[in-house]
Amino acid sequence: MIMNIDLSRGSIIRVSGPARVDVVEGKVLLVGAMYGKGSSIVVHRVRSYGLKALEDTKLKVTLGSGARVEQPNEGEEVVDDWLKIAEEVSNSGRRPITAVVIGPVESGKTTLTAFLANYMIQKNMKVALIEGDIGQEDLALPSTIAMTIPRKTFVWQRELSADYFKFIGYTSPQYCYGIVIKALGDLLAKAFSLGAEAVVINTDGWVNSPQALDYKLSLVRWLKPTHVIVLDEYLAEVFKSALPPQVEVIRAPRPAKVRERSREERRKLRSEAYASYFKNAKERVLKLNEVRIIGSCVLSGKRINPESLINELGLSSDTASNIVYASLYGNVINIVLSDLAKGINLSSNRYELNVVKESDFRGYLVGILNSELEDVALGILKEVCFTDNIIKILTPWDGEISALVMGRIKLTNNYEDFVRVGKCVI
Numbered sequence: 001m002i003m004n005i006d007l008s009r010g011s012i013i014r015v016s017g018p019a020r021v022d023v024v025e026g027k028v029l030l031v032g033a034m035y036g037k038g039s040s041i042v043v044h045r046v047r048s049y050g051l052k053a054l055e056d057t058k059l060k061v062t063l064g065s066g067a068r069v070e071q072p073n074e075g076e077e078v079v080d081d082w083l084k085i086a087e088e089v090s091n092s093g094r095r096p097i098t099a100v101v102i103g104p105v106e107s108g109k110t111t112l113t114a115f116l117a118n119y120m121i122q123k124n125m126k127v128a129l130i131e132g133d134i135g136q137e138d139l140a141l142p143s144t145i146a147m148t149i150p151r152k153t154f155v156w157q158r159e160l161s162a163d164y165f166k167f168i169g170y171t172s173p174q175y176c177y178g179i180v181i182k183a184l185g186d187l188l189a190k191a192f193s194l195g196a197e198a199v200v201i202n203t204d205g206w207v208n209s210p211q212a213l214d215y216k217l218s219l220v221r222w223l224k225p226t227h228v229i230v231l232d233e234y235l236a237e238v239f240k241s242a243l244p245p246q247v248e249v250i251r252a253p254r255p256a257k258v259r260e261r262s263r264e265e266r267r268k269l270r271s272e273a274y275a276s277y278f279k280n281a282k283e284r285v286l287k288l289n290e291v292r293i294i295g296s297c298v299l300s301g302k303r304i305n306p307e308s309l310i311n312e313l314g315l316s317s318d319t320a321s322n323i324v325y326a327s328l329y330g331n332v333i334n335i336v337l338s339d340l341a342k343g344i345n346l347s348s349n350r351y352e353l354n355v356v357k358e359s360d361f362r363g364y365l366v367g368i369l370n371s372e373l374e375d376v377a378l379g380i381l382k383e384v385c386f387t388d389n390i391i392k393i394l395t396p397w398d399g400e401i402s403a404l405v406m407g408r409i410k411l412t413n414n415y416e417d418f419v420r421v422g423k424c425v426i
């Protein structure tokens with residue numbers, strides 16, 4: 001459906017995608033960027049935005065299935081407040097600017113991050129964007145954090161690609177926040193070294209518990225931002241009272257009516273992101289005894305000869321022949337059984353045992369490091385074949401692989417992810 005819409009200067013509409021907005025006459029502001037006559041803006045499926053006419057404007061809006069254009073009620077849209085915040089941050093005189101965006105899930109963090117970045121890009125500042133929400137796939141894949149220096153304004157971070165990223169291996173910050181903070185700090189330093197005058201950092205939406213607040217305050221402590229922009233009144237109070245005045249805490253209102261995403265839609269967005277990353281991936285075959293592996297309780301451990309377990313575990317030699325690999329990692333003996341093994345029960349009085357099958361490795365997402373221990377790509381573990389001493393991974397990366405980092409995320413053949421937290425099993 002096509003709608004022709006006339007807007008008088010200053011008026012605001014809300015557009016829910018999938019839609020294309022052509023500016024026929026006038027000028028509009030969307031996600032912090034200005035679009036003049038002749039521009040065309042794509043509002044993606046599952047996204048909605050407030051659009052403000054900066055002049056008397058004529059729009060041609062093409063709506064896809066489920067899309068709509070609405071007149072917001074008084075107080076529902078936040079464009080003017082966000083614009084004031086963007087002005088305040090960019091005019092603060094602090095250089096370089098580091099602005100951290102904090103808020104609950106679905107409060108508008110990603111959009112406000114884009115808004116601030118776009119606004120400062122249009123002020124001709126060199127802006128870096130850091131995606132610190134490891135649960136989302138906006139700039140890079142879930143379980144990673146990423147940085148980019150966008151060359152032009154954008155609507156949704158999905159239009160950009162990451163210049164640098166760090167594989168974290170989890171999609172919830174509870175399990176890894178020290179690493180997230182370290183990785184964010186490294187990317188921030190990288191952005192500065194590339195000459196960024198402003199860095200806008202998005203964070204995850206975990207804010208509703210004492211641990212979550214500890215984490216967010218630690219994050220601010222270590223990143224030392226000039227501005228913290230908080231999409232929640234209560235949280236803003238917490239940050240204001242906890243942080244010294246050098247860190248300017250600004251409360252931002254959240255949009256009252258947004259296009260909500262169902263669990264299914266979120267899952268689909270994630271699998272689309274994985275599918276797109278791995279679309280040109282090839283299989284790489286590595287020697288198990290040559291590649292270094294971090295974060296795998298089975299493969300990072302000290303290899304032990306299954307024969308030596310015969311006495312310890314009271315095994316029959318028949319049972320022992322089903323063990324394709326064994327390792328000692330801390331106080332745990334890891335045993336990998338052949339997929340053909342059936343009905344084998346193992347126990348030890350002295351050690352904790354972790355018994356897995358050869359096929360249990362399949363599907364794990366791994367980070368790939370070069371010899372400087374820098375993240376260069378992601379891969380999917382296709383197979384670990386202990387008898388042939390090889391490990392196969394699927395990755396778009398064709399350069400040097402110095403080490404693999406195992407995470408806790410497994411992908412199905414259709415790129416649906418599931419997360420295995422808790423004790424290390426693989």
Ligand SMILES: Nc1ncnc2c1ncn2[C@@H]1O[C@H](COP(=O)(O)OP(=O)(O)O)[C@@H](O)[C@H]1O
Pocket residue numbers: 014046047048049050077078079103104105106107108109110111112205255257258259260261
């Ligand atoms: N000003 C706005 N008006 C209407 N919807 C908005 C506005 N800003 C963001 N949204 C929509 O709200 C939803 C959540 O926003 P998002 O920025 O993804 O939040 P978060 O990153 O906190 O989860 C998205 O669908 C987004 O398109």
Ligand SMILES: [Mg+2]
Pocket residue numbers: 109110111133136138
């Ligand atoms: Mg987000």
